[in-house]
Amino acid sequence: MTATVIRNGRVIDPANKQDEIVDLLIIDGKIADVSQLSTLNSQPEEIDARDLIVCPGLIDMHVHLREPGFSHKETIESGARAAAAGGFTTVLCMPNTSPAADNPSTIAWIKDRAAAVACVNVLPSGAISKNLGGEELSPIGSLAQAGVVAISDDGYCVQNHEVMRRAVEYARMVGLPVLDHCQDYNLVGNGVVHEGYWSILLGLPGWPAAGEEAMVMRNILLAELCDHHIHCQHITTAGSVRLIREARARGIKISGEVCPHHITLTDEAIQHFDTNYKMNPPLRSQTDVDALLEGIADGTLSILCSDHAPHAEFEKEVEFDAAPFGIIGLETELGLFLDQLVHKHNKIDIARVIAMYTVEPARLLKIDAGTLSVGARGDVTLVNPGLEWTVSVDRFESASRNSPFGGWKLKGRAVRTIVGGKTVWTL
Amino acid sequence: MKQTNQNSPAALPIMDAEAIRRALRRIAHEIVERNPRLEKIVLAGIPSRGVEIARRIAAFIHEIEKIDIETGVIDVAMHRDDVGTRTELPVVRASKLPVPLEERTVIIADDVLYTGRTVRAAMDAINSFGRPARIQLAVLVDRGHRELPIRPDYVGKNLPTSGSEKVRVRLEQTDGEPDAVHLERE
Amino acid sequence: MTTRWTRKDLLGLRELSADEINFILETADAFKQVGTREIKKVPALRGKTLVNFFVEPSTRTRTSFELAAFRLSADVINISATTSSLTKGETLKDTARNLQALHADILVLRHSSAGAPQFLANRLKASVVNAGDGAHEHPTQALLDLYTIRERRGKIAELRVAIIGDILFSRVARSNIFGLLKLGARVTLVGPSTLVPREFEKLGVEVSHKIDDVLPQADVVNLLRIQHERQRKEYFPGIGEYIRLFGLTKKRAKLLKPDCLIMHPGPINRGVEIDSEVADGLQSVILDQVTNGLAVRMAVLYLCGGIAT
Numbered sequence: 062m063t064a065t066v067i068r069n070g071r072v073i074d075p076a077n078k079q080d081e082i083v084d085l086l087i088i089d090g091k092i093a094d095v096s097q098l099s100t101l102n103s104q105p106e107e108i109d110a111r112d113l114i115v116c117p118g119l120i121d122m123h124v125h126l127r128e129p130g131f132s133h134k135e136t137i138e139s140g141a142r143a144a145a146a147g148g149f150t151t152v153l154c155m156p157n158t159s160p161a162a163d164n165p166s167t168i169a170w171i172k173d174r175a176a177a178v179a180c181v182n183v184l185p186s187g188a189i190s191k192n193l194g195g196e197e198l199s200p201i202g203s204l205a206q207a208g209v210v211a212i213s214d215d216g217y218c219v220q221n222h223e224v225m226r227r228a229v230e231y232a233r234m235v236g237l238p239v240l241d242h243c244q245d246y247n248l249v250g251n252g253v254v255h256e257g258y259w260s261i262l263l264g265l266p267g268w269p270a271a272g273e274e275a276m277v278m279r280n281i282l283l284a285e286l287c288d289h290h291i292h293c294q295h296i297t298t299a300g301s302v303r304l305i306r307e308a309r310a311r312g313i314k315i316s317g318e319v320c321p322h323h324i325t326l327t328d329e330a331i332q333h334f335d336t337n338y339k340m341n342p343p344l345r346s347q348t349d350v351d352a353l354l355e356g357i358a359d360g361t362l363s364i365l366c367s368d369h370a371p372h373a374e375f376e377k378e379v380e381f382d383a384a385p386f387g388i389i390g391l392e393t394e395l396g397l398f399l400d401q402l403v404h405k406h407n408k409i410d411i412a413r414v415i416a417m418y419t420v421e422p423a424r425l426l427k428i429d430a431g432t433l434s435v436g437a438r439g440d441v442t443l444v445n446p447g448l449e450w451t452v453s454v455d456r457f458e459s460a461s462r463n464s465p466f467g468g469w470k471l472k473g474r475a476v477r478t479i480v481g482g483k484t485v486w487t488l
Numbered sequence: 489m490k491q492t493n494q495n496s497p498a499a500l501p502i503m504d505a506e507a508i509r510r511a512l513r514r515i516a517h518e519i520v521e522r523n524p525r526l527e528k529i530v531l532a533g534i535p536s537r538g539v540e541i542a543r544r545i546a547a548f549i550h551e552i553e554k555i556d557i558e559t560g561v562i563d564v565a566m567h568r569d570d571v572g573t574r575t576e577l578p579v580v581r582a583s584k585l586p587v588p589l590e591e592r593t594v595i596i597a598d599d600v601l602y603t604g605r606t607v608r609a610a611m612d613a614i615n616s617f618g619r620p621a622r623i624q625l626a627v628l629v630d631r632g633h634r635e636l637p638i639r640p641d642y643v644g645k646n647l648p649t650s651g652s653e654k655v656r657v658r659l660e661q662t663d664g665e666p667d668a669v670h671l672e673r674e
Numbered sequence: 675m676t677t678r679w680t681r682k683d684l685l686g687l688r689e690l691s692a693d694e695i696n697f698i699l700e701t702a703d704a705f706k707q708v709g710t711r712e713i714k715k716v717p718a719l720r721g722k723t724l725v726n727f728f729v730e731p732s733t734r735t736r737t738s739f740e741l742a743a744f745r746l747s748a749d750v751i752n753i754s755a756t757t758s759s760l761t762k763g764e765t766l767k768d769t770a771r772n773l774q775a776l777h778a779d780i781l782v783l784r785h786s787s788a789g790a791p792q793f794l795a796n797r798l799k800a801s802v803v804n805a806g807d808g809a810h811e812h813p814t815q816a817l818l819d820l821y822t823i824r825e826r827r828g829k830i831a832e833l834r835v836a837i838i839g840d841i842l843f844s845r846v847a848r849s850n851i852f853g854l855l856k857l858g859a860r861v862t863l864v865g866p867s868t869l870v871p872r873e874f875e876k877l878g879v880e881v882s883h884k885i886d887d888v889l890p891q892a893d894v895v896n897l898l899r900i901q902h903e904r905q906r907k908e909y910f911p912g913i914g915e916y917i918r919l920f921g922l923t924k925k926r927a928k929l930l931k932p933d934c935l936i937m938h939p940g941p942i943n944r945g946v947e948i949d950s951e952v953a954d955g956l957q958s959v960i961l962d963q964v965t966n967g968l969a970v971r972m973a974v975l976y977l978c979g980g981i982a983t
Contacts, residue, residue, distance in 0.1 A: 257873065264811070380789065381793070
């Protein structure tokens with residue numbers, strides 16, 4: 062028997078509406094009733110959590126770990142280490158690998174690999190369509206049996222509404238939520254930056270807000286038609302927030318997530334053509350940022366995530382429109398959200414940030430995580446909400462360095478990550 | 489009037505307005521003596537004080553001989569040999585010389601003759617306009633320390649200097665200060 | 675007025691001050707005069723190596739830069755997309771680093787990607803001169819346009835300049851907008867709403883879709899080349915309709931003030947954006963633009979190439 066006791070921390074467990082200073086006990090990898098402390102037959106590991114927040118292990122349901130196929134960008138091992146360093150005990154990896162995660166054997170490979178090398182829980186998602194092509198359904202039932210917890214064509218978007226409709230209907234049968242990267246290919250064209258003042262000024266092809274909103278609207282219609290949950294990934298525009306807010310008010314099974322870069326940066330950042338500001342969807346206008354903050358504040362946008370998208374330096378060190386989209390985020394996202402949402406804008410309290418990283422994704426994905434209920438997995442994150450720190454790209458655990466946040470001074474970060482009762486990372 | 493450092497102990501007065509006037513008038517006389525065909529002369533000043541010096545010499549020649557000799561401008565910036573070694577560049581002015589230059593005598597006018605590199609660049613520039621019969625050189629002050637085999641034909645004042653000293657020329661029309669030459673020590 | 679030049683690169687007009695733009699135009703005056711000399715060559719860049727690195731085809735801009743470099747006594751190498759190893763998969767950065775290893779002093783870059791010159795300027799010791807990047811900027815074209823306007827009209831401030839055509843995809847338009855506004859001109863953009871979106875107004879210009887209202891007011895009209903290639907099919911229905919709505923026909927040219935200048939960056943599509951007779955008419959300064967382009971490019975190469983790096 063192994064036991065760990067975390068003493069004197071402020072335990073915040075939104076799933077149980079708990080927020081109090083108590084000790085937390087983990088026995089044999091599971092959360093135990095603290096009263097069992099007196100009956101332990103051996104000395105437990107003691108962790109002093111005075112002045113710290115003790116919360117369920119955080120979940121990032123939108124990361125790219127790049128394996129199989131792109132291990133020069135990231136591996137399951139390095140990506141899991143980055144997750145741990147960011148305070149995450151569970152990540153959901155996207156299926157745009159090579160080969161794409163559109164078949165049970167690739168899923169099995171990812172699970173085996175994760176079991177062997179990952180220090181956090183790595184959950185696979187499966188592709189909606191074969192080879193992410195948007196035309197034929199992937200074997201969604203077999204993927205469910207192989208262990209995916211969601212389907213998505215992230216990085217791509219099923220353009221044919223009929224194909225998407227059937228995918229949602231089919232996913233409902235097997236109980237998998239559908240995650241969608243919302244991008245209308247015709248409206249977006251070869252757009253690389255938000256269509257607006259800066260795209261006009263710099264002559265860069267514009268990616269209009271309507272290109273996202275058209276697909277958010279489509280998803281609302283299909284979620285209603287199929288009576289099944291569709292989750293809109295990385296929402297960026299004021300229009301999308303409005304559409305999702307209205308649909309949720311009507312009881313439609315639709316939800317949306319937000320990435321830290323979309324609330325901390327605007328399209329103004331692209332003016333020097335630095336490819337670390339190139340992401341998909343792109344950085345938007347201040348109006349959009351304000352709408353995202355409101356959407357987070359009123360619960361329209363219910364999940365926080367990173368869209369951790371590692372790329373090697375040589376891939377990003379090219380012309381702006383030739384560079385791949387995306388930035389890494391696992392090791393900065395909690396700090397950015399705490400700093401911006403809680404400290405700077407005072408939009409939500411820290412308990413809500415934790416809820417958006419724990420109970421919200423856990424419920425959507427129907428996974429056994431995101432709570433400190435007795436008997437739950439002993440995944441715990443210790444957060445110092447007031448710790449001031451400076452982002453140092455060189456010290457990232459990720460195999461890549463494509464972050465625009467180097468040098469940023471942030472307030473709040475994870476200081477210890479515990480997976481199954483075992484500390485996998487500590488500051 | 490602008491503040492000047494004429495009174496600073498480090499600035500030694502060398503020429504005042506009257507001395508400059510007499511020197512340029514003497515140069516005008518020498519040019520007339522040495523060049524029987526004045527209508528073939530072009531007095532080409534190096535911007536910006538050289539242009540003013542050329543103008544004044546031409547005016548004296550008009551006084552003496554009642555003849556208007558031709559003047560020109562020869563900007564040397566694009567002929568200098570130190571391009572690529574400076575961290576900032578001054579504006580280049582257009583050069584202006586009559587063409588054809590053949591059978592002409594071009595007299596280069598400048599305020600101070602020092603290393604000779606500017607004059608070399610000026611000769612180079614003149615040659616790109618054509619092949620004058622001869623080139624002469626008129627300077628208000630020759631301070632020595634030549635780095636090239638160049639010798640002035642007309643000198644207002646020979647002034648022995650050390651390398652650490654600076655010859656400061658001020659002309660009313662180009663500097664908005666009274667005509668004067670000072671020797672400054674670092 | 676700035677009395678000194680300190681930049682090693684010319685990436686665009688947006689980053690320059692009005693003083694710096696005027697400085698280049700004044701320097702161009704001096705270099706224009708070189709073209710009238712018996713020996714049209716000065717030693718300013720003797721011993722320097724200039725690479726014309728054109729990753730997008732262009733004959734006239736490349737030729738103009740090449741001749742400008744010759745007149746400054748620089749040695750010139752021309753590399754085009756077809757001969758460069760970019761087609762073999764080498765990155766822009768590696769190709770440029772190779773050129774630097776060969777001690778190229780000045781890199782004149784034409785590239786289809788906006789920001790490519792800035793990308794190289796940040797990474798190379800050599801001077802980088804933007805010869806057109808995507809739909810971003812084409813600073814030397816705008817400088818020669820400004821030079822030509824200033825030469826003909828004696829000033830730029832307060833003039834009404836109409837830029838007509840495919841503004842959205844035009845680097846010439848953007849550089850002209852930045853330069854003209856900095857020097858105090860009033861700019862109106864004219865063209866179909868798809869190619870001249872209203873967002874341009876945020877840059878400080880007027881947008882019009884009625885050419886007949888704009889022409890009588892204009893002191894300068896700058897016509898951009900109109901093409902109806904594959905990627906433009908969605909933007910306007912066709913050349914015939916374009917001419918009907920926006921072409922500078924002989925009939926429309928009568929609306930112009932007698933001293934209005936007609937400009938075009940070339941190559942001209944005779945009978946499309948401009949009628950042939952109008953292009954050759956007395957108000958046309960299209961060939962002056964070509965001549966002035968040489969002086970402006972000499973000035974730019976002299977200034978950027980003459981700075982210690």
